[in-house]
Structure formats: C-alpha cells, structure tokens
Amino acid sequence: MTYWDAHIETMNRKEMNELQLKRLQKSAKTVYQNVPFYRRRFDELGVKPEDIKTLADISKLPQTTKYDFTDNYPYGLFAAPMEDIIRIHSSSGTSGKPKVVGYTKNDIDIWADLLARNFTMVGINKHDIFQNSVNYGLFTGGLGIHNGIERVGATAVPAGTGNTLRQLEMMIDFGVTAIHCTPSYALYLAETAVENDLVDKLKLKTGCLGAEAWSDNMRKSIEEMLNIKAYDSYGLSEMFGPGIAFECPEQNGMHIWDDHFFVEVLDKNGEQVSEGEKGELVLTSLTKEGLISIRYRTGDITRLLEPECSCGRCSTRISRLIGRADDMITVRGINVYPTQIQDVISKIPEVTNQFQIILTRNNKRLDEMTVQVELQKDAFTDDLLKLDRIQKNVVAQLMNVLNVRTTVELLEFGSIERTGGKSKRIIDKREAI
Numbered sequence: 042m043t044y045w046d047a048h049i050e051t052m053n054r055k056e057m058n059e060l061q062l063k064r065l066q067k068s069a070k071t072v073y074q075n076v077p078f079y080r081r082r083f084d085e086l087g088v089k090p091e092d093i094k095t096l097a098d099i100s101k102l103p104q105t106t107k108y109d110f111t112d113n114y115p116y117g118l119f120a121a122p123m124e125d126i127i128r129i130h131s132s133s134g135t136s137g138k139p140k141v142v143g144y145t146k147n148d149i150d151i152w153a154d155l156l157a158r159n160f161t162m163v164g165i166n167k168h169d170i171f172q173n174s175v176n177y178g179l180f181t182g183g184l185g186i187h188n189g190i191e192r193v194g195a196t197a198v199p200a201g202t203g204n205t206l207r208q209l210e211m212m213i214d215f216g217v218t219a220i221h222c223t224p225s226y227a228l229y230l231a232e233t234a235v236e237n238d239l240v241d242k243l244k245l246k247t248g249c250l251g252a253e254a255w256s257d258n259m260r261k262s263i264e265e266m267l268n269i270k271a272y273d274s275y276g277l278s279e280m281f282g283p284g285i286a287f288e289c290p291e292q293n294g295m296h297i298w299d300d301h302f303f304v305e306v307l308d309k310n311g312e313q314v315s316e317g318e319k320g321e322l323v324l325t326s327l328t329k330e331g332l333i334s335i336r337y338r339t340g341d342i343t344r345l346l347e348p349e350c351s352c353g354r355c356s357t358r359i360s361r362l363i364g365r366a367d368d369m370i371t372v373r374g375i376n377v378y379p380t381q382i383q384d385v386i387s388k389i390p391e392v393t394n395q396f397q398i399i400l401t402r403n404n405k406r407l408d409e410m411t412v413q414v415e416l417q418k419d420a421f422t423d424d425l426l427k428l429d430r431i432q433k434n435v436v437a438q439l440m441n442v443l444n445v446r447t448t449v450e451l452l453e454f455g456s457i458e459r460t461g462g463k464s465k466r467i468i469d470k471r472e473a474i
C-alpha cells in the first residue's frame with residue numbers, strides 16, 4: 042500500500058483525537074481574537090476559547106452557515122490580515138453575493154498536500170499525465186487541483202473547459218492517464234469518445250470526479266464507456282475546495298481527513314447521528330489560517346460510515362453525498378432530491394444519465410413536476426408505441442421511488458446542455474406565493 046503520509050493516514054484514534062483537540066483549541070482562539078463576527082457569536086453564547094477542554098466541547102461553539110459568508114462579504118470572515126492572504130477563490134451561490142475565501146501561503150501548501158494524499162490513495166504518481174478539465178478561474182477546482190497534481194509530481198495538463206473533441210485530442214496526443222472534471226462532463230467526454238471511435242486511442246486509467254452529485258450507476262457508465270476507474274471527490278470552497286473527502290480504491294465511501302477537519306454529521310436536532318444514519322455534514326477547519334470555518338453547516342447530506350476501511354486508512358468515512366439540503370425540492374408536500382431521479386434513470390437502459398426537472402404550478406395552484414430525460418441514440422425510433430412504452434416505464438419507476446406524480450418528456454439524445462461546470466438540474470418556474 043502506498044501512502045502519501047502513512048503516519049497521519051493510519052494514526053490511531055487516540056493520537057488523532059489529541060491532535061484534533063490541540064488544533065481545535067488553536068482555531069477557536071484565533072477566530073475569537075481576529076474575527077469580530079466570531080467574537081460576537083461566541084459572546085452571545087457565553088463561550089470562550091478556553092472552554093474547549095475536550096473534543097465534545099465543540100458543541101458549545103456556534104454553528105455557521107453560508108449566510109454568514111454573504112453577510113460578511115467579501116473579507117469579513119478572514120482570520121489573517123490581508124497582507125498574509127496570497128490568493129482568493131469564490132463560490133458562486135445560486136443567488137446573491139458569492140462566498141469569498143482567502144488563503145495564506147501555508148493554506149495553499151496544506152491544500153496541495155491534501156490533494157496529493159488523495160491522488161496517491163487512488164494510485165496517481167509522478168508517472169501520470171493528469172488533465173484538469175475544469176474552469177481555472179475563481180472556481181477552486183482549477184488552481185486547487187492543479188497544485189495537487191504538481192505536488193504529487195504528475196504532469197499537469199491545464200486543459201480548462203470547452204471544446205470536447207479538442208479535449209479528447211489532447212488526451213490522446215499527450216498520453217493522458219488521469220483526468221479531473223465533473224461527473225457530468227466525464228459522461229459527455231465518454232459519449233463523445235464513443236461516438237468518434239476514440240476510446241481505444243486513450244491511455245486514460247483514472248478519473249477523479251466531483252463538484253456535483255452523481256450516482257453509483259453513473260460511475261458504472263463512465264467506467265465502462267472509458268474503460269477507467271472513477272473516484273468520487275468531494276469538497277467545498279469554504280473548507281479549501283476539492284480534496285476534503287475522497288474515495289479510496291475500495292470505492293465504498295469517502296475518507297475525510299481528521300487531521301485537517303473536525304467532522305460532525307448532525308440530525309435535525311443538532312445531534313450527531315450514529316453510523317449508517319443520514320444527516321448534514323458540519324465541518325470545522327483545524328489547520329486553516331486565511332479563513333477558519335467553525336461548525337460550518339455544509340448543507341450536504343451524507344451518512345456516517347464505520348471508520349475501519351480495508352485500505353488501511355483510519356480516517357472518518359462518509360458515504361457518497363445524498364444531496365444538498367437546499368437542493369431538495371418539495372412537490373405537493375413530498376421531498377424530492379435530484380439525486381433520486383438520477384439514480385432511477387441511470388438504471389433504465391433506453392435513456393441517458395442527463396435530466397432536467399421543470400417545476401410549474403397548475404391552475405389549481407398545485408405543483409407539477411416534469412422530468413425531461415434523453416433517449417439513448419440507439420433507442421430513438423419512429424415507433425410511437427415503443428416510445429410510449431419507454432415513457433411509461435420511466436414514469437412508473439420514478440413514481441415508485443419518489444411517490445409523487447411526475448410527467449416525463451422524452452427528448453432526443455444531446456438535447457440537454459452539457460457543460461464543463463456543474464450541471465443545472467432544476468428549473469423552478471413556480472412563482473413565489
């Protein structure tokens with residue numbers, strides 16, 4: 042087994058908890074001293090950094106949310122003076138001001154190390170040629186991943202987004218063995234490679250895919266079409282960016298690195314869930330300097346898994362993300378996550394993994410949900426009866442899982458826009474009441 046940092050990755054719980062406590066105390070002290078927002082929140086709760094005597098005391102600290110970023114836009118949450126901030130990134134929210142994050146030199150260094158740890162875990166090393174097909178702007182997936190590729194010693198190909206045939210040409214010409222992009226873009230690359238008969242020319246072995254929700258079935262499609270192994274990569278700007286949790290070769294849950302983050306998975310009442318249960322991922326940065334997030338409510342829903350993993354690493358483990366609390370749509374009172382729809386359609390052979398949810402309200406002011414799905418190229422037919430059968434099957438399968446009436450529209454292959462960024466799944470046309 043090759044580790045990037047065997048000492049940390051296999052550290053026993055007791056030692057890890059001691060390290061975490063020291064780091065938590067330091068983070069709490071720094072934000073209390075340097076960030077007026079945190080000082081106010083601590084004071085409101087009557088808690089001082091010195092009150093953190095054990096890890097369980099973290100529950101005394103205030104929780105934070107994305108709204109605290111927008112309220113303190115742009116630099117209000119920074120814990121280091123601007124002269125020590127050497128880079129900013131931001132994450133575009135769906136509305137309002139973006140969340141701005143600042144990094145010190147040390148932050149950039151730790152972040153690259155974390156990514157190198159993840160890449161090593163899935164077998165990437167200095168012999169790899171690694172294409173990064175995401176946007177290199179303020180999005181953390183560009184420069185963040187790039188630094189990680191260089192740190193592990195692989196050859197970075199900073200491809201950015203767009204022009205999918207050109208991306209494939211680069212992959213062939215440069216002998217690319219590993220790629221980082223969103224899962225939906227990986228699927229588009231795979232479709233294009235298959236369509237143009239390019240798969241055999243690729244040397245690709247590994248895909249590190251993340252930044253949006255995807256399913257195990259989607260993974261299977263990508264792996265089969267490109268003949269690679271694809272790993273789930275989770276991250277968020279508020280905690281660095283990519284690299285926060287990553288799958289190991291077991292492909293059964295993600296490792297989340299306890300030396301840098303204190304992990305809580307909380308239920309609706311703010312209590313830590315037990316193993317196997319689902320809850321909201323709440324993270325505290327333990328080693329950051331530029332922007333230290335305390336008990337940050339990620340909005341991401343996951344399950345806590347048992348920490349023992351056959352790969353030998355001893356970190357906390359979480360399941361693939363189930364969805365975002367704020368992606369959840371309520372249709373006639375029933376909660377629906379886009380990932381549930383993805384899961385259903387990815388099991389139906391006649392349709393692709395691409396879909397869009399259109400929400401409207403009818404003249405009785407009731408919600409209507411239409412799911413647009415694409416037919417596979419070879420499923421396209423003039424035979425209306427056959428199309429009707431496919432459509433009815435999709436409706437029945439969705440109904441089975443979602444328990445809500447759904448209209449299904451079959452679209453021609455390629456009708457739903459593919460992007461190099463995160464895909465837009467929900468179009469909500471219900472007017473505000």
Ligand code: DLL
Pocket residue numbers: 132133181182250251252253254255273274275276277278279282283284339341362365
């Ligand atoms: O998406 C960081 C990233 C870049 C992760 C590249 C992985 C690869 P943000 O733009 O701030 O950061 O968006 C963070 O994206 O809270 C999740 O809701 C979602 N997300 C990220 N990774 C996954 C994943 C980057 N693997 C938000 N599965 C997070 C599901 C994900 N959702």
